[in-house]
Amino acid sequence: MSDEASAMIGEDTVLTDEEEEYLADAITTLETEVFVDGLGHDHFRALDENEGSREEWQEYVSRMGDAGFNAISVPEAHGGPGGTIIETVLAEQAIGYCGNIVHACQTSLTQHVGRTMYEHGNQHITEEYLEPMAAGDLVVAQAYTEPRSGTDLAHLETDAEKDGDEWVINGEKRFIDFAPYADFYFTPVRTSGEDGDREGVSIIVIDRDTDGIELLQDQSDWHGFRGTGASWMQFDDVRVPEANLVGNEGEAWSYITDELNLEHLTVARYCLGASQQALEIAANYTANREVNERPVSRYQAVNHKVAEMVTKLDGAYLLNTRAARIMDDRGVSAGRMESAMAKWLGNELAHEIADTCIQIMGGIGTTTSYPVEQTQRDVRAGRFMGGATEVMKSVVQHDAYQLLLDEEFDADLVGNEREGLPWLSEDEQPARIADE
Ligand SMILES: Cc1cc2nc3c(=O)[nH]c(=O)nc-3n(C[C@H](O)[C@H](O)[C@H](O)COP(=O)(O)OP(=O)(O)OC[C@H]3O[C@@H](n4cnc5c(N)ncnc54)[C@H](O)[C@@H]3O)c2cc1C
Numbered sequence: 089m090s091d092e093a094s095a096m097i098g099e100d101t102v103l104t105d106e107e108e109e110y111l112a113d114a115i116t117t118l119e120t121e122v123f124v125d126g127l128g129h130d131h132f133r134a135l136d137e138n139e140g141s142r143e144e145w146q147e148y149v150s151r152m153g154d155a156g157f158n159a160i161s162v163p164e165a166h167g168g169p170g171g172t173i174i175e176t177v178l179a180e181q182a183i184g185y186c187g188n189i190v191h192a193c194q195t196s197l198t199q200h201v202g203r204t205m206y207e208h209g210n211q212h213i214t215e216e217y218l219e220p221m222a223a224g225d226l227v228v229a230q231a232y233t234e235p236r237s238g239t240d241l242a243h244l245e246t247d248a249e250k251d252g253d254e255w256v257i258n259g260e261k262r263f264i265d266f267a268p269y270a271d272f273y274f275t276p277v278r279t280s281g282e283d284g285d286r287e288g289v290s291i292i293v294i295d296r297d298t299d300g301i302e303l304l305q306d307q308s309d310w311h312g313f314r315g316t317g318a319s320w321m322q323f324d325d326v327r328v329p330e331a332n333l334v335g336n337e338g339e340a341w342s343y344i345t346d347e348l349n350l351e352h353l354t355v356a357r358y359c360l361g362a363s364q365q366a367l368e369i370a371a372n373y374t375a376n377r378e379v380n381e382r383p384v385s386r387y388q389a390v391n392h393k394v395a396e397m398v399t400k401l402d403g404a405y406l407l408n409t410r411a412a413r414i415m416d417d418r419g420v421s422a423g424r425m426e427s428a429m430a431k432w433l434g435n436e437l438a439h440e441i442a443d444t445c446i447q448i449m450g451g452i453g454t455t456t457s458y459p460v461e462q463t464q465r466d467v468r469a470g471r472f473m474g475g476a477t478e479v480m481k482s483v484v485q486h487d488a489y490q491l492l493l494d495e496e497f498d499a500d501l502v503g504n505e506r507e508g509l510p511w512l513s514e515d516e517q518p519a520r521i522a523d524e
Contacts, residue, residue, distance in 0.1 A: 135315025153224020184361025312465025
């Protein structure tokens with residue numbers, strides 16, 4: 089893949105020169121220092137066969153730590169590279185583009201888990217987890233989803249009770265990427281309150297080797313996004329030091345929503361990066377594949393699809409960059425509507441692009457000769473993972489209606505438009521109405 093093609097397809101006037109350079113450098117670094125020597129394309133294929141190993145994930149996070157891609161927006165004083173949210177999403181785009189979706193996922197975890205630890209964690213959390221994770225010494229997993237609580241996270245049933253200077257944790261989590269490979273689990277639990285309450289949710293960091301943790305079921309044989317060892321887990325009287333609480337007891341709901349606000353951008357961005365790679369392959373393939381003695385790309389039905397995809401892709405990158413810029417300016421809790429816009433549009437589009445690429449490539453696109461079919465499977469989960477499209481649209485409509493509704497709009501005239509047009513003031517009513 090060329091570096092040139094990896095920024096937006098059209099001219100990018102939104103990123104600064106330094107930011108564009110960051111993206112180009114990130115791609116070069118990933119291609120020459122990370123996805124080589126045992127972590128290249130054979131490894132990608134092996135991951136898709138669920139043949140990952142703990143050693144490989146340790147090697148991956150270590151290389152990413154050396155390259156400065158873990159926990160990018162965490163300041164140097166807390167072990168991070170001290171970068172920006174814009175750099176964070178650009179790095180995620182680059183990993184999706186030239187790596188594999190599950191690599192982007194592991195690094196994405198370091199971004200939002202790392203940011204939450206930086207903003208709310210105590211010294212113990214910083215020294216034992218944040219700094220080593222940023223350095224690439226620890227693999228992280230995020231254990232949010234439960235058998236009876238997914239999108240509706242406030243209904244989580246895993247609870248933690250204080251016993252002396254320890255937390256005792258009981259419950260189950262499922263679909264947890266990196267469960268067998270991670271060094272620690274970043275885990276929301278209920279410490280007080282009732283089912284569905286936002287108050288009373290806390291986050292506790294749980295070491296992988298703690299007694300009472302059991303992986304009940306390997307769930308990694310799913311549609312795409314394979315190679316993380318995703319598992320259904322059980323915590324049975326798992327004892328954790330009280331210092332492993334992130335922030336204040338019972339106040340983690342806002343930490344989680346802030347964390348998800350950033351995750352919306354990283355998940356969308358790495359899926360878009362992956363779909364861009366598929367798009368480049370499909371464009372090249374169709375320009376060289378002949379049907380009826382003319383390149384497939386010469387058929388308007390095909391090249392208009394490419395036109396639509398590149399246009400929408402640029403739009404999705406712009407939305408994503410805007411939301412990242414808002415977070416750089418005002419913090420990761422800012423720009424919820426803009427982040428939700430970027431999430432649903434980006435993730436729906438990534439899947440649409442990958443699927444359309446298979447369509448215009450025909451049968452070969454469904455084989456493993458090209459990575460396009462894997463991308464189509466890999467990006468599918470992005471449409472609900474880390475924030476379902478439906479939920480994102482609910483966020484957008486809520487905020488959008490606040491902005492769109494006009495107090496001047498005359499509700500009494502709705503259905504009575506013969507007497508006046510509700511969207512016009514009294515002075516502006518058309519003459520025919522004023523005359524009646
Ligand atoms: C590949 C993959 C990797 C994952 N990795 C992790 C991980 O590492 N850690 C982790 O904790 N979890 C992980 N998950 C779980 C993922 O976050 C959940 O699948 C997701 O949050 C949705 O939860 P659910 O599957 O329980 O669906 P449900 O909550 O049961 O929702 C099902 C569907 O209902 C609809 N829906 C839900 N809520 C609303 C609403 N408010 N309005 C309208 N429609 C709605 C949506 O279409 C949604 O997809 C992963 C899942 C996959 C597939």
